[in-house]
Amino acid sequence: MAAGPGPDPPGPARRLARHGAARELVRGPRPGQRPRCQTLRHRRAHRPDRAGHAVTPAAGARGRLPLPGPLFDFRVRLRPAPASAEDLAAGLAAYGIRRAVVTPGGTAPLEQISRQFLRGGGIREDADNQAVLKACAGLGGALVPCYFANPHHPRAYAEQARDYAAVEISPAVHGVPLADPRTAALVATAAAVGHSVYTVCQPLPGSGVADLVRLAAGFPSVPFVMGHCGIGNIDVYGIRLVRESPNIWIETTGGYTVTLRAALAHLGAGRILFGSEHPLQSPGAELAKLAALGLDPTTWARITWENAHRILGEDIP
Structure with a gap:
């Protein structure tokens, strides 16, 4: 609702x-x-x-919104820099974010990734997953490690998957479409270890929302998370496409409020996950967008706290 x-x-x-x-x-x-x-x-x-x-006020609290309850951010990134884990945790805590799923950042320059998102292409290098694992281990469960899988080197994920809580697969970064058998091989590993699969669709053949729907249909036991509310800020069509796929959730970063309203109407609060893409986006901006919807307390709690625990297979505290 x-x-x-x-x-x-x-x-x-x-x-x-x-x-x-x-x-x-x-x-x-x-x-x-x-x-x-x-x-x-x-x-x-x-x-x-x-x-x-x-x-x-504490440092960083100036932009804090007076929002109820604890917050779980399903999409943040760890910069490849000294003390970045502490900086990341402090930046999230300033907005009342108690926990967050963390994926490696800095895999390629943003201009390159944005070009690849629109025109194709990708890198073959692995992300620094070990840095994320080390950072999360030292913060008492506040940061949850997500493996950034490389379809060019699928064996690495298969060997390390059990050390992580989830996986991300990115056609825009590595240039391998969702419809590619190498992507399906990574999802098969996710199914074996009980991981959810986070991905961002592209306006390119093999990596669109319809391709994600077909991929999810082949792995009905795997929870998929469509990042950024689909392709672009107003992908209401993409939201409609995933409605009949019960194992596809959406993550809220980037989508307009009109897109989130469509997601609530088509999918319900149980299939929406709050995410910020911090530090690329301010958590305050994404929380303000959610607050503007005037959600009732039950809906708010599902999106910002409960659903993240459910998709990770955790008890809700």
Whole structure:
């Protein structure tokens, strides 16, 4: 269900208007008067606690949204850089994200990947999966390791799969279509170890949403996650294509609110996973998009917390 009152926090402009400050942003304060919005920010940032001491927000909390319940982000990436795991965890915690599924990032320059997404082609190199495994092991379950499988070297995934919780297969990165037998071989390994398969469809032969539907039909026991709500921001058609495939979920990064509304209508809240693609996208941007839908508490909890546990085969705390 997508209707009903829910966590729909007002935007900055509405908050300012509520306090009578919108006019001052346009006209400026009266002579001798401090800008009211500045005063409000100052009061909120330094309001005293019960003991009378000033309280300053933690670093990174400035953009935090007042949203209910714990959050599980199904799509974040670990940059290949020193201390990136700690930076990643801190950046997520600033938005109330308690857990996240992590895949290696930095496999190729973004300009190259965007070109390959539209025109084809790919790389043959493996992602640094060991770095993700090491990072996740040191953070007490807050980060969940996802293996980035390379269809050019399928044996590596088969040998290491049991150390990870899920797998990603990316035609846009490695250039191997979803309809390719090498992709099917990776999915067969996922089926054997109980992994979900995350992938992003392309507007290219063999890697479209219809190809994902056919692949999922061949592996009915495998949960598939269609990243980014399909192809582009408004792939309502793609959402409709996966409706009759009960083992295909969608992940919310990038899709417009109209696309998410279509997903709720066609698939229901039980087949939608919150994801941010952090650090490429701010978790705050993706959470604001969800909050704008005015979801009821049950729907909100399914999308932002419960479904991720279910698809990973975990108990919901």
